[in-house]
Amino acid sequence: MSTISIPFNSPYSTGNEWHYIQDAYKEGKLAADGKYTSKCQEFFEKKYGFGKVYLTHSCTHALEMAALLMDLKPEDEVIVPSYTYVSTANAFALRGCKIVFVDSLPDYPGIDPNLLPQLINDKTRAIIAVHYGGLACDMEQIMAITRKHKLFLVEDAAAAINGFYIDPNKKRQPLGTFGHFATFSFHETKNISCGEGGMLVVNDPEFISKADEVWNRGTNRKAFNAGNKNKYEWVSLGSAFAPSEINAAWLWAQLEQIETIQQNRKVIWLWLKNNLPNLLEEYEIEWMKIPSHAEHNYHLFYGLVKNFKQRDELIKILKQKGILAVFHYQGLHTSPYYLSLENPIQKLVQAEKYSDRLIRFPLFANLNTEDLSQRMQ
Numbered sequence: 001m002s003t004i005s006i007p008f009n010s011p012y013s014t015g016n017e018w019h020y021i022q023d024a025y026k027e028g029k030l031a032a033d034g035k036y037t038s039k040c041q042e043f044f045e046k047k048y049g050f051g052k053v054y055l056t057h058s059c060t061h062a063l064e065m066a067a068l069l070m071d072l073k074p075e076d077e078v079i080v081p082s083y084t085y086v087s088t089a090n091a092f093a094l095r096g097c098k099i100v101f102v103d104s105l106p107d108y109p110g111i112d113p114n115l116l117p118q119l120i121n122d123k124t125r126a127i128i129a130v131h132y133g134g135l136a137c138d139m140e141q142i143m144a145i146t147r148k149h150k151l152f153l154v155e156d157a158a159a160a161i162n163g164f165y166i167d168p169n170k171k172r173q174p175l176g177t178f179g180h181f182a183t184f185s186f187h188e189t190k191n192i193s194c195g196e197g198g199m200l201v202v203n204d205p206e207f208i209s210k211a212d213e214v215w216n217r218g219t220n221r222k223a224f225n226a227g228n229k230n231k232y233e234w235v236s237l238g239s240a241f242a243p244s245e246i247n248a249a250w251l252w253a254q255l256e257q258i259e260t261i262q263q264n265r266k267v268i269w270l271w272l273k274n275n276l277p278n279l280l281e282e283y284e285i286e287w288m289k290i291p292s293h294a295e296h297n298y299h300l301f302y303g304l305v306k307n308f309k310q311r312d313e314l315i316k317i318l319k320q321k322g323i324l325a326v327f328h329y330q331g332l333h334t335s336p337y338y339l340s341l342e343n344p345i346q347k348l349v350q351a352e353k354y355s356d357r358l359i360r361f362p363l364f365a366n367l368n369t370e371d372l373s374q375r376m377q
């Protein structure tokens with residue numbers, strides 16, 4: 001076995017993280033909702049025009065918060081792409097909802113909006129639009145459908161920080177500003193990270209006071225601290241969704257340098273785009289395409305090999321050269337848990353294609369492309 005010299009991902013540090021964590025300690029408050037939590041939340045509200053932002057422990061938690069805020073009940077149906085991370089479906093399955101899977105587009109893994117109308121019925125409450133790999137879904141088409149059927153729209157923008165949607169008039173709008181709710185991840189594999197972290201964006205102001213309660217373990221702590229309530233009580237369902245100031249301090253150091261981090265990733269992404277097709281020519285890989293309605297965020301670089309056998313071979317050969325490439329999502333409609341619920345077997349051609357054939361190459365802010373290039377020869 002050779003050792004891995006070029007990992008798939010390596011967490012990036014600006015160097016200031018340690019300083020801000022010490023400062024958080026000096027502030028005398030390490031629990032949630034202190035100085036650094038506010039700094040991070042305000043950063044997003046100002047820079048991207050998000051509604052109200054709540055830091056969470058993960059995007060998974062942010063999705064669970066959204067499910068609580070929508071007050072989903074066991075008979076409700078939620079439409080979710082099959083080709084996504086487990087949490088996109090699990091957060092709603094936790095509330096007992098029926099998960100209805102939609103297939104992806106042939107030329108990129110986002111939801112195929114044309115398939116949505118036939119999946120909607122009286123029980124449908126929400127559509128979860130995943131901006132796969134930071135590539136925008138077709139928001140015009142999806143929003144026309146959620147508006148027509150009066151459904152909730154949740155953007156699972158886990159990997160989509162600093163990604164934009166370009167509308168037919170060429171106007172650019174940040175991902176995370178479309179849905180009633182949007183969720184993001186700061187897991188170490190995402191562009192901006194604090195190890196494990198995430199946030200919920202609440203764009204519909206009607207849900208803000210409820211979100212304050214759900215975020216605060218189902219209590220009215222926020223209103224009580226503001227002097228608006230004379231008792232601190234259990235008022236709704238909720239959980240300990242708010243992360244500590246230690247996480248927020250780490251995150252703040254990254255947010256301060258988001259432009260640098262994005263620029264580094266852009267240089268590496270462009271290098272991969274310009275060089276991998278030559279270096280891996282013999283595999284006849286179909287390289288990722290950026291949809292015309294998306295300004296992406298250099299989150300990932302992928303290709304489609306011919307079949308999963310060839311993918312295993314390529315992963316093995318790269319590993320021998322010390323490079324770690326990976327595949328990822330396996331369509332959730334074929335997952336052991338979903339099938340254990342006695343759901344009928346479905347064929348979702350595109351989700352199965354991406355599950356079998358998609359390969360992701362290393363991409364992180366301080367990847368050494370010279371080393372990668374030499375090892376690939």
Ligand SMILES: *Cc1c(COP(=O)(O)O)cnc(C)c1O
Nearest residue numbers: 058059060085087158159185187
């Ligand atoms: C990474 C990811 C998640 C999970 O994020 P966590 O912060 O690890 O919970 C959810 N959905 C999508 C689309 C993701 O890429």
